[in-house]
Amino acid sequence: MTTSMTASGPLPYKTIGRLSQYRRLLGLRLAMGQRNVYSHELAAFAGVTAAQVRRDLMIVGAKGSPTKGYDVHALIECLGGVLDDPAGQRAALVGIGNLGRALLTYFHGRRPKLSIVAAFDVDAAKTDRVICGCRCYTMDKLAEVVVAEKITVGILTVPASEAQHVAAELEAAGVSGLLNFAPQPLRVGPHTYAEDLDMTMTLERVAYFARRNR
Amino acid sequence: MTTSMTASGPLPYKTIGRLSQYRRLLGLRLAMGQRNVYSHELAAFAGVTAAQVRRDLMIVGAKGSPTKGYDVHALIECLGGVLDDPAGQRAALVGIGNLGRALLTYFHGRRPKLSIVAAFDVDAAKTDRVICGCRCYTMDKLAEVVVAEKITVGILTVPASEAQHVAAELEAAGVSGLLNFAPQPLRVGPHTYAEDLDMTMTLERVAYFARRNR
DNA sequence: TGTTGTGAATCTCTTCACAGCT
DNA sequence: AGCTGTGAAGAGATTCACAACA
Incomplete structure (x- = not known):
């Protein structure tokens, strides 16, 4: 049916x-x-x-x-x-701050066909270990791991000043989808899909309609 | 001009x-x-x-x-x-997990006309102190603080199972705008504006268009 | 020349309304 | 009687295209 x-x-x-x-x-x-x-x-x-x-x-x-x-x-x-992709899709998260950890925790083992298999950060104190069930690497391993793990989706939880630069790195490594939490819209090529999820913008919008709606 | x-x-x-x-x-x-x-x-x-x-x-x-x-x-x-509301708008955050902390940190002192002035959690270990520059209370103080602090916007970073219930409490206390991060769309009355920001949904959409776009 | 301001056209998404089914 | 499937209408958002301007 x-x-x-x-x-x-x-x-x-x-x-x-x-x-x-x-x-x-x-x-x-x-x-x-x-x-x-x-x-x-x-x-x-x-x-x-x-x-x-x-x-x-x-x-x-x-x-x-x-x-x-x-x-x-x-x-x-x-x-x-x-x-779902029948073969499954693997994602990488860049930026292991509070937001990054929240996402790692939330997605861990939740969707069999879409899992975060690697995380990256510039801070060496956060890398080379497992956080929230996900292996964490330093940024210089990014391209290598993306290729080895067949990662096709990137999640950016980095500061705004780093977002565009990290996006370009992920794109160059072969990622074709990006979910960006930094308050800085990404510019990507025509074969990459990027979605910006700007929480500041969303909160300002809620505040605006909260006033108008009352 | x-x-x-x-x-x-x-x-x-x-x-x-x-x-x-x-x-x-x-x-x-x-x-x-x-x-x-x-x-x-x-x-x-x-x-x-x-x-x-x-x-x-x-x-x-x-x-x-x-x-x-x-x-x-x-x-x-x-x-x-x-x-901006000329008089400023005050927000409360409910649910002090990783995501809640990320938001508290990010918004702290950023927008003078829209600030998070209170946070709430069921866990007593997280409350009755200041986290990320924000006073944290137990849930039973919610209505009291919302009224006292003239809070008009609520941010929900609680588990899906709690979201609707917490939303109703905030609404009853006088909040007129809600930003919900739980993967559970909120049902609210006609005088309350609610926006759902579902990260799982967004990631699945990015994964979908990443496949189609390549 | 290069830009703004905007009516009209277009595109996308949502709702209406109802035939057809069980 | 109450539901699905869907053409047609409507609402909302974007782009086109060009007059007016400095």
Whole structure:
């Protein structure tokens, strides 16, 4: 009752984010022994409309039934087929500060198909050991480890002044996706995907709409 | 050469985020002694088009000149008039883990009009002292401190299982904006603005587009 | 010439609304 | 009766393109 092997072009940006959220709820429902789920249930969980959920699932080719909704197990498989690389993807984190450690801890052993397998820092006191289940190296090992571990995703938790420079190093080493937490938008080549997650900007936006909304 | 006292309705969501980025570059340029700036310079910094920058600045009523571009000082004032509450806004952080500490450290003394003035945690070992320049309290003091300190923004860095419950407490205490780092979208009332910043979701999206983009 | 300010066109995303199914 | 799947409409955000200006 699911899948469909149409590879097609990349899915919409927003849809990909929501699929990740739907998958989380599906995991919970599976653990609770629920076999099926309706679009309005996924919608309530993700904070979107039921029509939005059905549209997203239509885009990925998932099929439901008017009486039973969507089959939880089949839907998890379907979303995995979209979100996960069958061969798995490995990520490296650069910058082992509080934020870096939070991410290492949070992702450790959580997603089998997407794991952080190496961390880097300029500070020798933090490297050449295992932190939060992840091997830590000095920066001069970066290119070598990225190649050896087949790392394709880089996570930047470095100061703003270092971000662009580190991004270029990761890109040169063969990484094709970057998630940047530094408050400095990255400039990358056309074959690299970079997303900036600027917490200062987000907090200022929350503060703005908190005032306007009241 | 700037401002304009039209209060009007709330500005577009995306625009607000970019204004925050423009302001950061403007601060750097001011420190470097530059008196003016062109839309294409702001654009290159923020990773958007020059037309986008001009559109954003038009929306907030900033004025430039064809020969000199925009006056840096006047533009900072103008953006401050939009982004900042004249009376200042105070935020509380709930959940003093690695992520919470990263945020406390990063925001400490950075924005005069938006500061984190209190932190909360269930763990008594982390409370009743100052961490990263911020006073830490036990959870049972939450409502009391929110009222006493006139806190209007809440930042959630708690486990997913606690997020909705903590959000409701903050909302009940009078907070009108929430920034949620837990991987669990918040449900809030119509007078509260909540934004979810889900790092797992974002990393999965980066991984997806990293594969597709290569 | 090179820039701003902006209407119009375009693109992307969301919601509506309803046929079709069980 | 209540749900899915989806064309069509709508809303929101971006880019185009060019007049006006210094």
